[in-house]
Amino acid sequence: MGKIVARMGDGDRVDMTETEVQQDLEEGTQDAADRAKIPPLTSDEIAYLMELYRRKDRVVGVEDSKACCLSYDNQTSKIERAHIPVSKFQQLALFERCLGADTLELTHIDYSFKQVKHVVMYDKPNMEQAVLSTIAPIFYGAMPNLGLYSVPDGPVPNPMDLIPMDRIDEAREAYAQMVEYAISDMVYVGSQLYEFGGCDGINFDTTAASGDAEFYAALKAAEILHEKYPKMGIEMGMSGEFILGMHAEIEYDGVRLAGLYPHEQVKLCEKAGVTIFGPAINIVTNQSLPWNLARSITFTKACSEASNIPVHANLGMGVGGVPLVLHPPLDALSRASKAHVEICRLDGL
């Protein structure tokens, strides 16, 4: 049995035996299957992943026939974050014509709809000009970020202060108020950028980071925007595999949101009018990447099989079997990408 150089979820390299890799792959898929009550990976799929880890290639890629599209989150902040003095227009041109991006996304550096509302009058003309000079489909993107609507960042009492005092009803009322504010901001920003800016779609990124109430707000905003603009593209990327029950009782279309897994989340997104869904499976940093990859693929495969709309899984730092580091290593990123696309038959990443 040869030694395999793998990594932990935090990116650290570890030497593993083939038996250890095999065991982690089997335990990872079983963990996902038990949690979401979905089938684990088949023995052929485990063997495929085992072979992927045996390969000595630094970078691997998908089969030609399985090439898929790439969409992005916070695209025009990536270069800005590196403190390279390049304008948003220049960044979009760089992504399109230097990096060959399939899709573009104009964003504000403070990537939340609440913060964007204040600068929408500046980003609207930015979008108007961007659509004249670019060719690829272009999103406007931001996060629902429900937490910004509660004290100390917003006007509503903070449910996290109320719950420990056993003031559950007041906490739920606070969530209801936050949801109303968030829906209003998302619909306002989405409408302005689509109707007046000319973008092709809106990207709701890192959805449900604040739990079930935030997922509800994003679904309602998508529903309203879809009714208002039936041809608008709507991508909804998630923040984790499991909807946290912070409110615990909130429902969308008669379905309780707390505790939903990706194969259930995508069905509600379809109903709301979302056109691309992005499941996000969080990394467990103290488990190996084989464990994490098998786990992530198990959730994502069930989601892709249940979906009638395109699925662009989130693969990046800390999600989708990619280590939680700012600059994911290519061996890990390319293996995670190839395995997700080929096993889950993904539409994009």
Place this chain on the structure above:
Amino acid sequence: MRTAGDLVARMQLNRGMRIDAAKSYVADKLGASVPDLADSVTMAELREDLDIGVVCEAPGVAKGIDAKFKIAKLLELDINCVSMFRERVGL
């Protein structure tokens, strides 16, 4: 943009088509095969012939909104900014 990813992505985003259906649709409209869509040499020539924009801009090839007018017609797809442009200039 090096191949046909932007065109396939449009069908996903604005029609909710899954990857195989989107690729077949685009290949059909372009008069190409599905494998051609992922080949950068074939697609560079085809994109230039169809004048729908190329990744390395060449003189005289459609750029920006010009290319999107042609993509909208070719894919029989409403592109938001193209419709807005038409309305603004009274086309």
